[in-house]
Amino acid sequence: xxxxxxxxVAGRGVNLDLPNVARVxxxxxxxxxxxSRDRSFGLRxxxxxxxxxxxxxxxxVFVNRVVxxxxxxxxxxxxxxxxxxxxxxxxxQIADEIAPCRVVYVDNxxxxxxxxxxxxxxxxxxxxxxxxxxxLRDPAAVWAGALATGVLDPQEPVAVLMFSVLxxxxxxxxxxxxxxVAHYRELVPTGSYLGVSHVTDxxxxxxxxxxxxxxxxxxxxxxxxxxxxxSRAAIRALLGDFELLAPGMVWVPQWHPExxxxxxxxxxxxxxxHSMVWAGVGRKR
Amino acid sequence: MSGDKSVSKASTERRLxxxxxxxxxxxxxxLTQQQVASALDCRQGKINKIEKTYVAVxxxxxxxxxxxxGIDAELAGELRELAALDRTDAPPRNRGAGPWRGFxxxxxxxxxxxxxxxWHSERIPGPLQSPMYMxxxxxxxxxxxxxxxxxxxxxxxxAQIFTIENPPRYRAILSESSLHRMPGGRxxxxxxxxxxxxxxxxxxxxQIELQILTFDAKISFVDSDFQILRFAEPEQNFAYIxxxxxxxxxxxxxxxxxxxxxxxxxNEAALSRADSTAFLEALAKGDRLPGVP
Numbered sequence: 001x002x003x004x005x006x007x008x009v010a011g012r013g014v015n016l017d018l019p020n021v022a023r024v025x026x027x028x029x030x031x032x033x034x035x036s037r038d039r040s041f042g043l044r045x046x047x048x049x050x051x052x053x054x055x056x057x058x059x060x061v062f063v064n065r066v067v068x069x070x071x072x073x074x075x076x077x078x079x080x081x082x083x084x085x086x087x088x089x090x091x092x093q094i095a096d097e098i099a100p101c102r103v104v105y106v107d108n109x110x111x112x113x114x115x116x117x118x119x120x121x122x123x124x125x126x127x128x129x130x131x132x133x134x135x136l137r138d139p140a141a142v143w144a145g146a147l148a149t150g151v152l153d154p155q156e157p158v159a160v161l162m163f164s165v166l167x168x169x170x171x172x173x174x175x176x177x178x179x180x181v182a183h184y185r186e187l188v189p190t191g192s193y194l195g196v197s198h199v200t201d202x203x204x205x206x207x208x209x210x211x212x213x214x215x216x217x218x219x220x221x222x223x224x225x226x227x228x229x230x231s232r233a234a235i236r237a238l239l240g241d242f243e244l245l246a247p248g249m250v251w252v253p254q255w256h257p258e259x260x261x262x263x264x265x266x267x268x269x270x271x272x273x274h275s276m277v278w279a280g281v282g283r284k285r
Numbered sequence: 286m287s288g289d290k291s292v293s294k295a296s297t298e299r300r301l302x303x304x305x306x307x308x309x310x311x312x313x314x315x316l317t318q319q320q321v322a323s324a325l326d327c328r329q330g331k332i333n334k335i336e337k338t339y340v341a342v343x344x345x346x347x348x349x350x351x352x353x354x355g356i357d358a359e360l361a362g363e364l365r366e367l368a369a370l371d372r373t374d375a376p377p378r379n380r381g382a383g384p385w386r387g388f389x390x391x392x393x394x395x396x397x398x399x400x401x402x403x404w405h406s407e408r409i410p411g412p413l414q415s416p417m418y419m420x421x422x423x424x425x426x427x428x429x430x431x432x433x434x435x436x437x438x439x440x441x442x443x444a445q446i447f448t449i450e451n452p453p454r455y456r457a458i459l460s461e462s463s464l465h466r467m468p469g470g471r472x473x474x475x476x477x478x479x480x481x482x483x484x485x486x487x488x489x490x491x492q493i494e495l496q497i498l499t500f501d502a503k504i505s506f507v508d509s510d511f512q513i514l515r516f517a518e519p520e521q522n523f524a525y526i527x528x529x530x531x532x533x534x535x536x537x538x539x540x541x542x543x544x545x546x547x548x549x550x551x552n553e554a555a556l557s558r559a560d561s562t563a564f565l566e567a568l569a570k571g572d573r574l575p576g577v578p
Contacts, residue, residue, distance in 0.1 A: 014427050016420055035417050036478040111420070114433035118441065133430040 014110050018223055022084030022112045028056035029264070031087035033115055041222050048218065049211045051274065054267045058275050059197065062252035063163050064089045064262035066195050066281055069245070071098040075159045075193060077152050081106040081136050081184075082165025086119040089263040091161065092129050097261075102128045102153075104146040108135045127151070136165065137176050139183035157191035157284075160184050162238075164277065167199045167227040171234055181238045190284050193245075196238045197252060197279035201229040204273050212276065235278045242282025249280040296371075298397055303367040304338040305518060310354040311336070324353055337521070339390075342368055384531025391525045391532070394514060395446045398453040402548045403512040406460040410512070411443040413457065415482035417475065422468040447490045453514075456494045458551045460507065464497070464568060473577050480569035487562065496555035497564045504554035513544050 019041035027034040027042040034042070045052050067078070076099065080091045083105035095101035107113045113133035120129050130149035134142045146152050162181065169177035185194060201212060212229075220226055236249045247254060251272035260266055269275055311321060311332075318332040325332070325346060334340040342350070347368050351361045395401065395412070403410060409418060419440045420427050427433050446452055467475040487493050498507070512525045524535040524544040535541065556564055568574070 014420070014424070014429075014433060016417060016424065035415070036481055037417070037474045040474065110428070110430040110433050113430045114437050117430075117434045118437050121438070131430075 016111075020085075020109065020112060021219075021223060021225070022107070022109065025056055026085050026087040028053050029060055029088045031085070033085040033087060033119070041218075044222070045215065045218055048214045051208075051211075052215070054269070055274075055276055057264055058253050058267040058269070059164060059277055060087075060089055061262055061264050061266055062197065062255050062277075062279060063091070063161070064094045064264070065256045065259045066161070066163075066279075067091050067094040067159075068098060068259060068261060069256060070159045070193055070195075070281070071095050071101060073193075075101070075157060077102040077156060077158045078161060079104050079106065079142075079146055079152065079158055080161045081142065082162060083107050083116065085112050085115045086123070090119075092120075092124060094262065100128065102151045104129075104149055104151050105131045106134060106136060106142055106146065107131070108133055136162070137169070137180045139180050139187060143184075143187045155189060157193070158188050159193040159195065160188060161195045163195060163197045163279075164199065166196065166238065167229065168225065170226075170228050171230045178234075178238060182240060185240050185242065185284065188284060192284045193281055194239055194242055194284070195279070195281040196235060197277050198230050198235045198238070199227065199276055200232065200235065200278050202231040202278070204276055205271065208274060208276060232278050236280065239280055239282035241285070243285055245281045245283060249278060251275045252277045252279045255279055255281075299367055300338045300371050301397060301518070301521070303342070303364065303371060304336045306360070306364060306367070307342070307350060308336040310350075310356050310360070314354040316354070321350070321353065325349055341372060344368070387525060387532030387534045388527070390523075390534055391512070391514070392443070394516075394521070394523075395443075395453065396449055397516065397521075398514040399517055400454045400515040401446075401456065401512060402515070402545070403455075403457045403510075404460075404508070404548060404551055405457065405463050405510050406507060407463055407466045408510070409459070409463055409479065410457065411440065412446055412455070413483060413486065414440060415478050416440060417478045418468060418482070421475070424469060447486065447493060452490070452492050454492050454494070455490075456496075456552075458496045458498055458548070458555050461497055461499045464565075471577055473571055473574050476574060476577070477569055477571055480565045484562065484565050484569060494558055495561050495565070496552065496558060497561040498551055498555040499564070502554040502556075504550065507551065508547055511544055511547075513541065513548060 019038045020035075023034040023038035024042045024045070026032075027039050070078075078091050078095065078101060080103060083091070084107060091105070092101065092103040095103065105116050107116060110133060113131050116131045120126075120131065128151060130146075130151045132142065132145040132149065134145045136142060147154055152158060162184075166177045166181070169175065171177070181194070181196070188194075201209065204212065216227065232249060247256070252275045253267065253269060253272045257266065311318070318329045318336075321332045322329040331340070335342045335346070347364060350356075351364065356364070411419075414422070416437060419436060420433065423436050427436055447455065464476060464479065465471055467479070483495060487495055498504070510527065513522070514525065515522050522536070522541055524541055526533050526535070535544070555561070
């Protein structure tokens with residue numbers, strides 16, 4: 001669960017008693033938005049699972065690579081769902097390094113969304129960057145909210161990013177996360193993109209399995225939130241009939257490893273499956 | 286409580302300049318506030334408030350003052366421009382009615398002070414609060430994103446007094462109890478969060494001088510919380526206090542003298558800055574918190 005996904009806790013409102021997954025991720029990335037409680041949780045994770053910092057960072061490097069590749073392919077607007085707090089290498093910053101783009105961040109946790117708003121006060125352009133706090137399981141509301149900001153043009157292709165966020169919703173036959181993702185695929189115009197990454201126990205090294213179990217346990221006891229693994233096939237299915245961009249559905253370090261431009265150093269694992277996250281990007285035909 | 290992000294130093298300074306120029310012009314004309322008040326058929330207090338910038342000066346009053354003081358055309362033009370700008374683009378007027386007008390005055394004038402001396406016994410003042418501390422303090426009303434955003438923006442606006450150009454020297458004496466009286470109840474996480482935040486502030490801003498008054502401090506008594514704001518123009522100096530029904534500003538010289546004396550007493554009894562840093566560092570490690578959840 002390297003990315004922020006407080007959207008999982010829809011309706012919970014502001015809870016200052018628990019660590020916030022978005023800010024824990026920020027701590028792991030070496031950001032500045034985390035609070036001491038988030039760091040305590042982050043340190044607890046690292047105590048049990050020292051490699052987890054690399055996993056989080058490798059994921060962020062991957063996210064940055066996707067944004068850059070998509071801008072190079074001509075994408076100029078992004079819907080970044082489950083964006084968490086702005087940390088090191090945010091979508092709007094990475095995109096703007098190549099071309100001016102428009103970005104709407106979506107996060108349903110009020111403090112996270114508020115922190116994003118404040119970060120954009122300093123760093124964003126209100127005509128091109130916005131935050132929406134809507135539950136990702138309600139795609140119509142997310143889409144309407146995103147369009148209401150005036151930042152996105154509904155006629156133009158958009159890249160919908162759902163990175164490391166869907167694992168907070170249990171998998172199953174016709175589960176709500178899959179249904180929501182399918183709805184996003186319908187909403188966006190032809191030529192749009194969908195990027196998905198998801199933690200998995202499918203194909204990971206045997207040595208990592210007990211650590212993954214420990215991580216789940218920590219999240220449940222500290223954050224009262226479960227995360228769920230999906231199989232490679234189930235993750236691939238989230239992209240539906242979208243045309244997969246090269247190199248296809250891969251472990252995050254394998255997605256365009258030649259691209260090193262980001263603010264974070266690339267992470268090298270002994271084998272790519274140590275990253276624990278499958279990822280892919282598809283294009284709507 | 287207010288705290289608009291747009292409270293800008295430039296507009297506050299502009300307002301103070303207008304007041305200062307009017308005061309200088311009156312003194313040059315060898316008139317007392319009372320004499321001016323008689324000429325304008327108003328109370329002396331109104332002239333005082335105009336000069337201290339507590340109330341805006343109307344176009345009509347400004348014209349009459351210009352005439353009365355025999356102000357030349359150039360200065361008159363400048364005054365009219367300052368007054369016009371002040372009406373359109375300036376911090377909220379701080380001395381209207383209401384029990385919290387003193388707080389509005391405090392917020393508006395913090396950025397232009399040269400020195401702020403404060404004493405806090407049970408509560409951490411706004412500019413020093415961590416986001417977590419602030420949100421907990423407002424938790425019942427911080428229920429949704431717009432409310433949280435507003436609160437975070439207000440906190441950031443207060444904390445701007447540390448990052449503006451020529452920031453005031455900020456000398457705070459915090460009682461040991463202020464580091465344990467946590468909004469919503471004490472927990473190790475909250476205390477550590479606050480201690481770390483205070484340490485970070487003092488590391489990043491050298492004009493912030495924190496001193497802890499420990500429970501063991503050799504002091505016969507401590508008074509309730511106050512802040513003293515000092516300015517380049519000493520007539521702007523004031524002390525600020527809060528109580529459940531509102532806030533008050535105290536400006537008379539003898540009052541300010543007493544506040545200053547008590548602050549000096551606290552300052553002598555408090556830990557040195559270095560020892561205070563060590564104290565906060567121990568707190569940030571979670572030491573000194575036996576039995577706290």
